[in-house]
Amino acid sequence: MKRAQLSSLCLVLFLTSGVRAQRTTTPRDDLVVLKPSRVWTGDERQSQAGLAVLVRGRTIEAIKPVADLKIPAEARLIELEGTTLIPGLIDAHTHLLLHPYNEATWNDQVLQESLALRVCRATNHLRKILLSGFTTIRDLGTEGAGYADVGLRDAVAQGIVPGPRVLATTRAIVATGSYAPKGFAPEHAIPQGAEEADGVDSLIRAVREQMGKGADWIKIYADAAMGGGAVKPSFSLDELKRVVETAGSAGILVAVHASSREGMRRAALAGAATIEHGEEGDLEIFKLMKERGVAFCPTLAAFEASAVQRGYQPGRDPIPPRLQRSRATFKLALQSGVTIVNGSDMGVFAHGEGAREIELLVEYGMKPLDALAAATTVAARTLRLEDRLGRIKPGMLADLAIIKGDPTRDIGTLRRVVLVLKNGVVYPVP
Ligand SMILES: [Zn+2]
DSSP, X not given: OOHHHHHHHHHHHHHHHOOOEEEOSXXXXXXXXXXXXXXXXXXXXXXEESEEEEEETTEEEEEEEGGGOOOOTTEEEEEEEEEEEEEOEEEEEEOTTOOOTTTSOHHHXXXXXXXXXXXXXXXXXXXXXXXXXXXXXXXOOOTTOTTHHHHHXXXXXXXXXXXXXXXXXXXXXXXXXXXXXXXXXXTSOOOOSSEEOOHHHHHHHHHHHHHHTTOSEEEEEOEXXXXXXXXXXXXXXXXXXXXXXXXXXTTOEEEEEEOSHHHHHHHHHHTOSEEEEOTTOOHHHHHHHHHHTOEEEOOHHHHHHHHHHTTXXXXXXXXXXXXXXXXXXXXXXXXXTOOBOOOOOBTSSOTTOTHHHHHHHHHTTOOHXXXXXXXXXXXXXXXXXXXXXXXXXXXXXXXXXXXXXXXTTOGGGGGOEEEEEETTEEEEOO
């Protein structure tokens, strides 16, 4: 969307929502001054009143007390009472090309929905994610939609569709026979939701091919329930090490899906940058991850969503055993001091509901400011983007969210996003 279109949309938003906007005589869309009631820069233990932020082009030029900030005459002034300005949120585990399984089963999405349909739907997902305050996502696998995430990433970057900055992993890598769709007669070859590879040579080829086609990260599944039984490791430590080494020599990091204790252990020893889910993690494994600098991406919202899709009603029904386990595991992770990065597995549940993960981080024992950090400063560091993203300070990209209320005090206010900026472009929330 062009800046001019956005400004007129923005003005409408302010007029209809009662939020006050002031415009100077000749406002420029690439020069914006934000005056919220409070600012949380990512660095303090509380939000601060009386600050204003000057955005020039794509970047934050200044953050100063209102009285000290010289507001250029041509700047577009956005004054938003009762709001808090925070760094744009980051979700390190999404699936743009999935939609909730109560709308269509995962099998049907992978086998029956056309690529064109899935991509069209994903453009809606992109918009919803951005307008819910998330300005960067790491999309962890297209689930049968090939390299479509690369095209979606580029469509956002080129301004063709609105959306968050996307880090693409493309197809994800699984051991032969370990993934899905499953349950068909064995004589049929069923297209899989990820790329199968086995043994060092085949894995190296898969990693290089995915990087060649545009992967920003590599995702690999360290374990699976092979015969429908318990989840067991699917790759040897040596295989995982070579994946990390191959990606690493190209400057690319590896996210490892691991639920079993042994899968997590191998992933940590192999040099994974993040471990996803980690349901069977114990204190020793989380300490090993901490020691090895591996971040934990707990995807609590996905566990909850799966239970909800089976009829569980949060706050009404007793907590189902699998959720009790993920809650207990999360407490061990907290206790260990391992880095916890916000990642929700959005797509399993509705896009645009990413705040649920941050709410659950708090509900399961994290302090609200630590949960906010997991979705901003810590996520930026985990994704190696801390020089550009995750904080409000001069020189950083102007990725920002304006929230009605103060999420540093009440995490529930993250649902009340008023305005989002990404790369300095203003996106009003309808
Ligand atoms: Zn996932």
